[in-house]
Amino acid sequence: MKKFLSGAAALALLALTCGSGTAADTKTLALVVKGLDNPYFDLMHQGCERANKELQPKGYECYYTGPATAADESAEVQIVDDLLTKGVAAIAISPSNAPAIAQVIRRRKPKIPIITADADLLQQDTDLRKAFVGTDNRELGVKLAQELKKRMPKGGKICLMLGNPAAANINERAAGTRDELSGKKGTEKLTGQNGWTEIAACPLYSNDDAAKANQMMADTITANSDLDAFVLEGGWPLFAPQAYAQVIAPIKDKIASGKFVIVSADTLAPEMQALKDHQVNALVGQRPEQMGYEAAMTMMKLAEGQKVDPVIHTGLDSCDWDNAATCLGK
Known part of the structure; x- marks a missing residue:
């Protein structure tokens, strides 16, 4: 599995992949999570990687990034801003600070598809994204x-x-x-x-x-x-x-x-x-691995001009002492 970096280092690497040569033929679908220090988002990363098996033959790649820690809200906003500057095919965001993410999207007025995954924008800002993928x-x-x-x-x-x-x-x-x-x-x-x-x-x-x-x-x-x-x-x-x-x-x-x-x-x-x-x-x-996969596939569909459902729920699992061995289907 690839090693993913946060912040400026990740975006520097992204700049190379979006540059000249063979890599230029691959369109980047960026998945931005709240913080790379949270094991929950590791599972979304796995879903992103699973999607790549289907995306790469079609000329797309799911690129996973985020701030080093979820406590750094400003870093997530900066990553989204920088991705829009570098140029990607679509972005899926799990907003740590929903109003701050909405503000940068309104300011930049991106022409590429923006979706939310895991966490959504506030109700008054949902017009800024094409879809939400995640939990009810x-x-x-x-x-x-x-x-x-x-x-x-x-x-x-x-x-x-x-x-x-x-x-x-x-x-x-x-x-x-x-x-x-x-x-x-x-x-x-x-x-x-x-x-x-x-x-x-x-x-x-x-x-x-x-x-x-x-x-x-x-x-x-x-x-x-x-x-x-x-x-x-x-x-x-x-x-x-x-x-x-x-x-x-x-x-x-x-x-x-x-x-x-x-x-x-x-x-x-x-x-x-x-x-x-x-x-x-x-x-x-929740089902974060499925969430990462669905976010990547939804971004690809939107980048291709296809229609998607505005809300895509990925389901829930209830576990207790009685069904702990079977509640996740394992």
Whole structure:
């Protein structure tokens, strides 16, 4: 598998591939993710590479890039800006900061197809992209709430963990969770509806940082002895298994007995192991490898002038202790 670089180094390499010679005959389809440090996006990279087996004979190549870390929102904006300057056939973006990405697209007014993958632009900016490829994020949030309700039917005191405050996909999940638990659309925070209350310290914003996510969880558990559950709208704490194991050590017996519940998005390998070890109660997984593949193929179709569906959902998988061995079809 190719080694991909971030930022200026990646774009310098891209400039060479788009230059003169044989490489000039290959049209670049750029997949820009929030951060190369997130194992979730490694799977989107794999989907991009799978697509290349079909794209390359047709004269296209899926090129995977992004900032070194998802915390560097400005770097992602700069990468998109630079790609538009260098010249590519299409771009798929997972916006870390949706308004900032929309701003650069409006400013540059690109003539090439722009799509979003994994995360979308805000509703008022969706006219800037030709399609969205990824999860029905609201439905993911709803399913997390449903998994929580199965285990705590009478409600409880809970804490939601989110990523970047401006990440539209994560915010959609949180909205789905709150609406499902409250029974009312448009719930901004749970304040006792149907027995559910978000503690004052939450939601937590991890900024997609596993170390920060684990520290925030630990601090919250320590400071709130009456907390009953976490809803992780992204699986950030579980991406660092050793740290996560230390965080939940004081409540591991409560998790195992169902007295404390943790439900999380995503079904990456460390999360599935945590599930099998009864360190988390349920997972609702996206399909990032398929997402990367579909994003690449959608870009190619648009570059060829073909029509595509404006929204392409890639599905969800629900996993718990009972079906951990089979829920991903393996």
